[in-house]
Amino acid sequence: MLTKRIIPCLDVAEGRVVKGVSFEGLRDAGDPVEVARRYDEKGADELVFLDIKASRENRGTLLSMVERTAREVFIPFTVGGGIRTLEDIRDILRSGADKVGINTAAVQTPDLIDRAARRFGAQCIVISIDVLRRGEGRWEVFTHGGSRPTGRDALDWAREAAQRGAGEILLTSIDADGGRNGYDVEITALVSRAVHVPVVASGGAGTPAHFYDALTRGRADAVLAASLFHFGELDIRTLKQYLAERGIPIRRITHRHTPM
Amino acid sequence: MIAIVDYGMGNLHSVEKAFAHLGAPSFITDRADEIERAGHVVLPGVGAFGDACDRLREKGLTEILARRAGDGRPFLGICLGMQLLFAGSEEAPGVPGLGLFPGVFQKFPETVGKVPHMGWNSLTYDPDCPLFADLPGTEMYFVHSFALFERTHAVAETDYGGVFYPAAGRGRLYGVQFHPEKSGRAGLALLRNFARWEGTPC
Numbered sequence: 001m002l003t004k005r006i007i008p009c010l011d012v013a014e015g016r017v018v019k020g021v022s023f024e025g026l027r028d029a030g031d032p033v034e035v036a037r038r039y040d041e042k043g044a045d046e047l048v049f050l051d052i053k054a055s056r057e058n059r060g061t062l063l064s065m066v067e068r069t070a071r072e073v074f075i076p077f078t079v080g081g082g083i084r085t086l087e088d089i090r091d092i093l094r095s096g097a098d099k100v101g102i103n104t105a106a107v108q109t110p111d112l113i114d115r116a117a118r119r120f121g122a123q124c125i126v127i128s129i130d131v132l133r134r135g136e137g138r139w140e141v142f143t144h145g146g147s148r149p150t151g152r153d154a155l156d157w158a159r160e161a162a163q164r165g166a167g168e169i170l171l172t173s174i175d176a177d178g179g180r181n182g183y184d185v186e187i188t189a190l191v192s193r194a195v196h197v198p199v200v201a202s203g204g205a206g207t208p209a210h211f212y213d214a215l216t217r218g219r220a221d222a223v224l225a226a227s228l229f230h231f232g233e234l235d236i237r238t239l240k241q242y243l244a245e246r247g248i249p250i251r252r253i254t255h256r257h258t259p260m
Numbered sequence: 261m262i263a264i265v266d267y268g269m270g271n272l273h274s275v276e277k278a279f280a281h282l283g284a285p286s287f288i289t290d291r292a293d294e295i296e297r298a299g300h301v302v303l304p305g306v307g308a309f310g311d312a313c314d315r316l317r318e319k320g321l322t323e324i325l326a327r328r329a330g331d332g333r334p335f336l337g338i339c340l341g342m343q344l345l346f347a348g349s350e351e352a353p354g355v356p357g358l359g360l361f362p363g364v365f366q367k368f369p370e371t372v373g374k375v376p377h378m379g380w381n382s383l384t385y386d387p388d389c390p391l392f393a394d395l396p397g398t399e400m401y402f403v404h405s406f407a408l409f410e411r412t413h414a415v416a417e418t419d420y421g422g423v424f425y426p427a428a429g430r431g432r433l434y435g436v437q438f439h440p441e442k443s444g445r446a447g448l449a450l451l452r453n454f455a456r457w458e459g460t461p462c
Contacts, residue, residue: 001381001382001419001420002373002377002379002380002381002420003380003381003382003399004379005379026393028394040444045379060271070273070277071277071280071281072278072281072439074274074281074442074443074444074445074447074448075401075442075443075444076401076439076442093271094273096273096274098271098274098442118412121270121306121307122376123306123376123378123403136440152443163422167376167378196374196375197374197376198368198374198378198379214381214452221374221379222377222379251397251399252397252398252399
């Protein structure tokens with residue numbers, strides 16, 4: 001049975017993990033490779049790196065970080081932040097990322113999704129959508145890191161993105177993000193029903209029950225969280241056990257392999 | 261040495277990096293003579309079946325791969341590379357694959373749920389198949405829309421709204437639909453099993 005994925009998200013800038021990650025015994029909590037390797041050991045099913053500065057000048061630093069991560073980490077990972085062109089996508093995939101996350105540029109130039117999916121395959125094109133609740137049953141899409149309203153209806157945009165070739169939708173509720181009061185299960189379920197591609201719920205995780213809700217009532221295929229994992233408040237093993245006990249299919253965490 | 265075949269389809273570097281991590285030397289090549297000489301061959305690939313067959317033909321690799329895959333030395337097809345080992349795929353009707361095995365890949369029906377089948381799914385595998393010796397887990401990472409539904413050469417099965425066959429082969433020739441290079445420790449163990457096989461025909 002296909003399992004539900006648990007995905008830690010790491011904010012990076014200039015090739016370093018920012019906003020703090022604290023793991024016991026980690027030599028360098030700012031080193032994305034160390035942090036990614038640790039999450040792999042803990043049973044994360046996938047990782048997302050979000051380049052929060054995403055400046056042109058620092059592209060090289062980001063690519064070398066991706067390259068180093070790909071050499072050491074053997075679970076899928078997505079890289080997002082400031083991706084605007086087919087060349088940006090090509091560079092990131094070539095450096096070893098499995099998928100790219102596109103947000104603002106996709107809203108501004110929806111055709112980018114078609115072109116990217118045709119050239120690189122839909123499976124590696126993740127469309128990241130930040131939404132804010134605007135009254136009963138309505139959510140608006142925001143761009144530029146959740147700061148700029150677009151006037152676009154979230155459900156409508158998710159449908160269009162999937163039709164154009166998005167391989168996955170990463171849906172973040174701006175209202176819920178950082179509040180730790182749970183994912184916005186309502187919009188997650190609406191988007192998940194509206195598209196035929198996997199939906200990753202993001203924003204608002206505070207307890208194991210929140211993950212459970214997003215995966216059941218919210219119909220999410222995967223759940224993403226950041227600070228809750230980074231500060232050790234919730235261990236991925238504990239979370240997976242909680243979900244498994246409640247009948248959610250999850251990937252069992254395996255033991256360390258013996259090298260050749 | 262393990263030759264990883266480059267025909268312009270997909271991320272070869274993750275396979276190369278996985279072997280490097282295991283201490284098994286590999287190299288990426290599109291040259292027939294190097295593929296012929298290599299003890300082990302890996303045929304990776306992501307994308308469309310028809311495009312892949314075109315690329316192989318343009319590069320003049322179709323015959324050497326068909327011969328090399330059938331000569332008893334270790335050969336592994338990954339994802340689209342597994343599909344290429346078969347007669348064909350519904351994705352490109354009438355386009356012949358390498359034809360090592362009969363059978364045509366078919367698209368998942370929409371009734372199974374979301375397509376592509378993306379994420380970690382578990383295998384039930386033939387315990388005698390050397391590919392699966394001592395795996396530290398049974399879940400592997402998949403991303404695909406077409407699958408094998410014919411049991412004849414299968415060595416594992418997976419459930420996605422019904423059974424399909426995520427691995428098939430015989431002797432030292434196998435194809436796997438999942439990505440062992442992205443399947444954490446279980447996937448690395450599978451690649452390690454493959455890398456350890458003797459390069460002589462059996």
